Amino acid sequence: MLDNRSIQLSLQSKGLYRGRLDGIIGPQSEAAIAAAVFQVAGSKARTWSKARQRLALEQLILKESGFNPGAIDGLIGPNTLNALEQWQNHLRDVHPPVAAVVHQPTVFPRQRDVPAFFGEPGKHQVMLDLPFKMKLAWDTTKVIGRFSVHEKVRDSADQAFKAILQHYGEIRIKELGLDMFGGCLNVRKMRGGQSMSMHSWGIAIDFDPARNRLRWGSNRAQMAKPEYSAFLDIWESVGWISLGRERNYDWMHVQAARL
Numbered sequence: 001m002l003d004n005r006s007i008q009l010s011l012q013s014k015g016l017y018r019g020r021l022d023g024i025i026g027p028q029s030e031a032a033i034a035a036a037v038f039q040v041a042g043s044k045a046r047t048w049s050k051a052r053q054r055l056a057l058e059q060l061i062l063k064e065s066g067f068n069p070g071a072i073d074g075l076i077g078p079n080t081l082n083a084l085e086q087w088q089n090h091l092r093d094v095h096p097p098v099a100a101v102v103h104q105p106t107v108f109p110r111q112r113d114v115p116a117f118f119g120e121p122g123k124h125q126v127m128l129d130l131p132f133k134m135k136l137a138w139d140t141t142k143v144i145g146r147f148s149v150h151e152k153v154r155d156s157a158d159q160a161f162k163a164i165l166q167h168y169g170e171i172r173i174k175e176l177g178l179d180m181f182g183g184c185l186n187v188r189k190m191r192g193g194q195s196m197s198m199h200s201w202g203i204a205i206d207f208d209p210a211r212n213r214l215r216w217g218s219n220r221a222q223m224a225k226p227e228y229s230a231f232l233d234i235w236e237s238v239g240w241i242s243l244g245r246e247r248n249y250d251w252m253h254v255q256a257a258r259l
């Protein structure tokens with residue numbers, strides 16, 4: 001499937017979307033998707049589900065990019081799958097992934113530049129107030145409403161938590177274990193390594209460690225399931241990365257530093 005930022009970029013170029021290129025498909029993006037699809041598929045598209053409308057838009061983008069997906073009908077068939085594969089190869093071979101590079105906020109440094117950018121481990125900490133309550137993963141009788149983060153990541157983390165609440169709502173957050181706090185600031189070496197953990201600066205957050213163990217890959221980690229992809233998209237949209245997505249281990253962990 002096409003990534004959310006490519007979708008928003010296409011909608012923007014059609015003059016249908018004026019919101020941020022944040023990779024979050026909210027009501028504004030959804031309305032723009034619907035409008036774009038009606039233009040090509042006609043009024044019958046009004047009865048289509050959001051998922052079908054989105055796929056129809058992806059087909060349109062593929063067609064406009066020179067990859068033939070067949071009919072713009074929002075249905076997966078061999079032509080669409082073939083066009084998607086060609087699109088992905090094209091992104092990999094011809095360009096760097098434009099959507100990921102250009103539209104993702106890049107204020108955060110690479111890991112090796114973290115000490116220069118964030119300063120001394122454990123310093124420059126501020127409190128991040130959470131828009132929903134979390135439980136300590138190691139003592140679930142303890143509820144927290146805030147925790148300590150580096151001052152340079154607070155605003156982005158604040159944005160992410162608010163977007164998570166808006167997208168999932170409190171009930172779903174609990175069901176998915178996104179309220180299970182596995183730790184943030186912790187001055188220590190990386191597990192099994194010599195360099196400092198990103199947690200040493202308060203720029204990494206762990207979620208639901210019991211169901212996302214360090215060495216588990218996407219076949220076992222809860223966070224690799226599709227219902228968590230919006231959660232990880234949100235972190236990426238504020239410039240953080242998921243180790244699970246990048247390296248397929250430590251799925252509990254998001255951080256404000258590139259690899």
Ligand SMILES: [Zn+2]
Pocket residue numbers: 199204205206252253254
């Ligand atoms: Zn971690």
